[in-house]
Amino acid sequence: MSWFGITTSTGSPAIQRGGWLDALRFIVAFMIILHHFQGSAPVPLEQFHAVFERGGFLLTNFFLIDSGYVLARVYAERVASGQMSHAGFVRKRFARVIPAHLIMVTGLAALVLAATAIGVAPSHPEWFDWGQFTAQFFLLQSYGVPGGLGWNAPTWSVSALLGCYVLFPWIARRMVKVGPWTALGLVIGFYAAANAAAWTIVDLPVYQMPLSLGFARAFPLFLLGMGLAHFASKVFIPARLAGWVGALSAVALALVQNDGKHALISITLIALVILAAGAIPVVRKSKLIETAALVSFSMFITNEVVRIAWFGAADLVSARLGLGIAAQWALWFGGVGAAVAFAVAFHFAVDMPLQRIIQPWAKRLGEKTTGRVDKAPLPA
Numbered sequence: 001m002s003w004f005g006i007t008t009s010t011g012s013p014a015i016q017r018g019g020w021l022d023a024l025r026f027i028v029a030f031m032i033i034l035h036h037f038q039g040s041a042p043v044p045l046e047q048f049h050a051v052f053e054r055g056g057f058l059l060t061n062f063f064l065i066d067s068g069y070v071l072a073r074v075y076a077e078r079v080a081s082g083q084m085s086h087a088g089f090v091r092k093r094f095a096r097v098i099p100a101h102l103i104m105v106t107g108l109a110a111l112v113l114a115a116t117a118i119g120v121a122p123s124h125p126e127w128f129d130w131g132q133f134t135a136q137f138f139l140l141q142s143y144g145v146p147g148g149l150g151w152n153a154p155t156w157s158v159s160a161l162l163g164c165y166v167l168f169p170w171i172a173r174r175m176v177k178v179g180p181w182t183a184l185g186l187v188i189g190f191y192a193a194a195n196a197a198a199w200t201i202v203d204l205p206v207y208q209m210p211l212s213l214g215f216a217r218a219f220p221l222f223l224l225g226m227g228l229a230h231f232a233s234k235v236f237i238p239a240r241l242a243g244w245v246g247a248l249s250a251v252a253l254a255l256v257q258n259d260g261k262h263a264l265i266s267i268t269l270i271a272l273v274i275l276a277a278g279a280i281p282v283v284r285k286s287k288l289i290e291t292a293a294l295v296s297f298s299m300f301i302t303n304e305v306v307r308i309a310w311f312g313a314a315d316l317v318s319a320r321l322g323l324g325i326a327a328q329w330a331l332w333f334g335g336v337g338a339a340v341a342f343a344v345a346f347h348f349a350v351d352m353p354l355q356r357i358i359q360p361w362a363k364r365l366g367e368k369t370t371g372r373v374d375k376a377p378l379p380a
Helices: 020-040 051-080 086-117 130-137 153-175 180-202 211-234 239-257 263-279 287-321 325-370
Strands: none
Touching (some): 020 051, 020 287, 020 325, 051 086, 051 211, 086 130, 086 325, 153 211, 153 287, 287 325
16 A cells, blocks of 8 residues: 555665765755854854854754664665674774864864964964863763863764764664664654653753763764664655655755744754655766765864864954955855865875775774674765
């Protein structure tokens, strides 16, 4: 039996590179840059529209749900069937994100030390409290460990995802045993319960919990993404219907934000956009979109460091030369372009060459310790 062509007789097509999911990854990564850079504009962008201030909420939610969705679509069956060990999955994911983080946070620390040594004080010294550095360096800031504020602050979500990676195989092995509608109901119910618990314990919704509780903030959204992926793997959604649902949900999300945050509605619409994008088969694979998506992780991990460096220099230039508003805007747009350009360079010159060294080593380590070969490729 089916409604509007939706049926459980087959699932959605396997996700592929170069399609709508990849396009969304790049769009969201670029919007994250705009959100982080908006406060450094000559006139903060939130004065033009409040959505620029709320962008962090929307984009972080998308990032976390999408992470759970993509990883579950790629790895859940493999982990559940034993083709990939629990340790193998965790090792691959840790090896994917930690090296880039360490390079960027160490580079930022070196930049701050160098600037201080030549007498150039940071514009916002409160962002560079060394007492906050250790927790961030070791990605412990989302587990109640004091520290982690300032520096490359967005890495709190990477910290939180490490815990999600550890739990992923355990959840995947259990989720594949339940039906798609049941799984979807369970993850929605878990999010509602987590939200109610957050209100009870810290008097805040789950999406506004302090970053020191970042894992508790991120996990319900990551789990929601896993549930959406399990649903998509078992339920076929016609491409035409998915296209309409995705487009209408995106428009509705934009319209809703005109009136306020509307958190639960926004999260629902984000989930529908991701579910729809994953249901649309890639008919003509775009190499450009695929590459843009691959660069999106570098855009996320590097943009805050570029912002600090660029606008630290831009503020000095603007103050000394007395630049007018037009020149200041030119510097701001230049900073956005520099963030994208740096991410592209970092991806091709640093991150991918490093991964080509690390991942084979991680695979060999897995073969020695588990006696099995983890054959699944690692998505960037």
